[in-house]
Amino acid sequence: MFSSTRCAFLSNSGLGGCSSLCDAAQKKRSTRLRVVSMTPSSSSSSRSGDRNGSVVMETPLKELKKESTVADVDDNAISAGGPQDVYGEDRATEDHFVTPWSVSVASGYTLLRDPHFNKGLAFTEDERDAHYLRGLLPPSVIPQETQVKKMIQHVRQYQVPLQKYMAMMDLQERNERLFYKLLIDHVEELLPVVYTPTVGEACQKYGSIFMHPQGLYISLKEKGKIREVLRNWPEKNIQVIVVTDGERILGLGDLGCQGMGIPVGKLSLYTALGGVRPSACLPITIDVGTNNEKLLNDELYIGLKQRRATGQEYAELMHEFMTAVKQTYGEKVLIQFEDFANHNAFNLLEKYRSTHLVFNDDIQGTASVVLAGLVASLKLVGGNLADHRFLFLGAGEAGTGIAELIALETSKQTNAPLEEVRKNIWLVDSKGLIVSSRKDSLQHFKKPWAHEHEPVKNLLDAVNKIKPTVLIGTSGQGRTFTKEVIEAMASINKRPIILSLSNPTSQSECTAEEAYKWSQGRAIFASGSPFPPVEYEGKVFVPGQANNAYIFPGFGLGLIMSGTIRVHDDLLLAASEALAAQVSQENFDKGLIYPPFTNIRKISAHIAANVAAKAYELGLATRLPQPKDLVKFAESCMYTPAYRSYR
Ligand SMILES: O=C([O-])CC(=O)C(=O)O
Numbered sequence: 352m353f354s355s356t357r358c359a360f361l362s363n364s365g366l367g368g369c370s371s372l373c374d375a376a377q378k379k380r381s382t383r384l385r386v387v388s389m390t391p392s393s394s395s396s397s398r399s400g401d402r403n404g405s406v407v408m409e410t411p412l413k414e415l416k417k418e419s420t421v422a423d424v425d426d427n428a429i430s431a432g433g434p435q436d437v438y439g440e441d442r443a444t445e446d447h448f449v450t451p452w453s454v455s456v457a458s459g460y461t462l463l464r465d466p467h468f469n470k471g472l473a474f475t476e477d478e479r480d481a482h483y484l485r486g487l488l489p490p491s492v493i494p495q496e497t498q499v500k501k502m503i504q505h506v507r508q509y510q511v512p513l514q515k516y517m518a519m520m521d522l523q524e525r526n527e528r529l530f531y532k533l534l535i536d537h538v539e540e541l542l543p544v545v546y547t548p549t550v551g552e553a554c555q556k557y558g559s560i561f562m563h564p565q566g567l568y569i570s571l572k573e574k575g576k577i578r579e580v581l582r583n584w585p586e587k588n589i590q591v592i593v594v595t596d597g598e599r600i601l602g603l604g605d606l607g608c609q610g611m612g613i614p615v616g617k618l619s620l621y622t623a624l625g626g627v628r629p630s631a632c633l634p635i636t637i638d639v640g641t642n643n644e645k646l647l648n649d650e651l652y653i654g655l656k657q658r659r660a661t662g663q664e665y666a667e668l669m670h671e672f673m674t675a676v677k678q679t680y681g682e683k684v685l686i687q688f689e690d691f692a693n694h695n696a697f698n699l700l701e702k703y704r705s706t707h708l709v710f711n712d713d714i715q716g717t718a719s720v721v722l723a724g725l726v727a728s729l730k731l732v733g734g735n736l737a738d739h740r741f742l743f744l745g746a747g748e749a750g751t752g753i754a755e756l757i758a759l760e761t762s763k764q765t766n767a768p769l770e771e772v773r774k775n776i777w778l779v780d781s782k783g784l785i786v787s788s789r790k791d792s793l794q795h796f797k798k799p800w801a802h803e804h805e806p807v808k809n810l811l812d813a814v815n816k817i818k819p820t821v822l823i824g825t826s827g828q829g830r831t832f833t834k835e836v837i838e839a840m841a842s843i844n845k846r847p848i849i850l851s852l853s854n855p856t857s858q859s860e861c862t863a864e865e866a867y868k869w870s871q872g873r874a875i876f877a878s879g880s881p882f883p884p885v886e887y888e889g890k891v892f893v894p895g896q897a898n899n900a901y902i903f904p905g906f907g908l909g910l911i912m913s914g915t916i917r918v919h920d921d922l923l924l925a926a927s928e929a930l931a932a933q934v935s936q937e938n939f940d941k942g943l944i945y946p947p948f949t950n951i952r953k954i955s956a957h958i959a960a961n962v963a964a965k966a967y968e969l970g971l972a973t974r975l976p977q978p979k980d981l982v983k984f985a986e987s988c989m990y991t992p993a994y995r996s997y998r
């Protein structure tokens with residue numbers, strides 16, 4: 352066995368203002384970062400492999416003597432003082448860091464093909480000399496800003512959203528920093544491309560557009576070997592995992608293994624909107640089969656061609672996964688459950704919330720973002736939460752999750768028992784209004800909402816009977832807020848609040864235009880997927896986007912930067928409060944109950960700070976001492992995609 356060490360020479364920090372606490376952490380980290388094991392690593396199992404598209408090199412020893420090099424250390428050094436240091440401090444055993452293959456330096460041709468380090472034409476003259484790039488690039492040196500201009504034109508030339516999506520994925524695979532710079536600089540324009548709604552279509556067609564494998568696939572074939580699979584992932588300091596089993600992708604149903612687009616998309620938002628460094632993010636799809644007949648009969652389907660495993664077989668695989676994650680990455684890695692079907696989503700959250708740092712975005716993230724919008728909307732409609740009556744269409748993860756968080760906040764505000772305040776919240780499912788006479792046949796998560804009332808068969812009747820001030824769609828069923836339903840809301844309320852949350856756009860309960868038109872311009876409207884502004888009777892209405900993308904990136908950052916070990920409901924309330932506080936008078940004047948995404952990094956820093964502050968207050972945060980200014984600290988932790996200089 353032999354090894355050698357190389358240094359990463361990075362001069363562009365792009366970050367400043369770290370506290371002394373960070374400096375200490377930085378010193379500790381930099382020692383570790385300077386070491387890059389060359390080859391072979393711990394055992395005879397050393398091999399060549401594919402590392403995010405670039406072949407791991409078997410570098411000859413004499414090559415290693417060269418002084419200048421770009422080593423495989425990602426962003427760690429530049430964001431020293433950030434969350435990764437928190438993570439690095441409490442690693443349980445060094446065993447976590449043994450990789451089964453050799454890690455090598457990148458230079459020349461390989462450097463251009465490594466998305467983590469590639470800068471394309473932005474490599475300077477000196478860098479071209481030092482890193483064997485002469486002749487491999489045309490002579491022009493073009494700065495990152497100009498590359499961004501070129502790329503946005505490139506993406507704009509495509510008319511079809513899926514083509515824009517593919518152009519963005521292609522860029523991510525080629526030049527990661529340019530991808531994030533582009534996404535951050537044009538966030539409003541590109542969010543619908545890399546995320547809802549286009550990501551839904553991408554998942555549906557994943558088999559045919561699939562070019563580079565992204566993320567980690569864990570199928571039933573890997574049962575008993577999940578720790579080994581995790582070790583195959585090239586990055587070791589993982590801080591956030593987004594995992595799906597693909598059974599309920601957005602409102603599109605069971606897309607099996609092709610659901611991978613969702614963890615990939617969510618994690619690119621963790622980086623772009625929340626500043627978590629890309630190498631700390633791990634997208635995972637658990638493949639236990641699919642019940643989607645179309646996919647089972649599709650020769651291009653990329654997943655296991657069998658029907659879904661359920662019961663004990665499913666539970667055992669998930670348990671092995673949850674255990675392996677904790678063993679491999681320690682207990683402060685955040686596991687975000689995404690787009691599981693109702694039956695598994697609630698059970699998994701319940702089972703692991705006291706042993707792991709877990710968060711279900713569809714239940715908790717959506718709840719937090721909607722609560723923020725409702726709190727903000729009170730400025731427009733007046734009253735407190737307790738003065739309002741809520742009616743939901745859809746009683747799954749999102750519906751019951753939102754309902755519970757509204758009840759929790761109302762109960763805190765009024766000191767009334769939870770059971771009492773729940774009575775102001777009503778849910779309609781596919782069988783009609785949820786009422787006490789249906790209690791015996793209801794799934795457990797619906798039971799708290801079975802209030803005393805005569806049976807009501809449909810939404811329109813429920814609106815007329817319950818007379819809600821707020822109507823929330825979480826049904827996954829498009830166009831279910833009909834003209835009659837919205838007109839009924841408008842006849843009951845001066846300013847009806849209508850939230851059409853199902854994704855993607857095709858599943859939205861109504862469009863923005865319908866909401867404004869059918870309420871004669873009086874609705875306060877927001878939707879899960881974005882809608883363009885609407886002109887109605889000479890006035891322009893700008894709909895808000897009530898999407899969990901406002902919450903999870905900042906929420907996750909807050910947990911990571913404070914070393915929080917469990918998610919408590921009060922942390923979700925803290926996130927809502929911070930988001931609602933970011934809505935400005937100017938936004939309200941336009942009828943908006945969410946701030947625009949253009950300021951999302953600032954918003955995320957405030958959410959992270961409020962979440963961390965609450966975690967410290969509850970004794971859940973382990974990073975001590977608590978930083979004095981948590982907003983500044985959050986900002987200092989954020990990844991910036993500016994190119995680094997290589998010496
Ligand atoms: O992905 C989104 O846009 C929101 C979400 O979590 C879902 O609809 O499942």
Ligand SMILES: [Mg+2]
Pocket residue numbers: 601689690712713
């Ligand atoms: Mg989701």
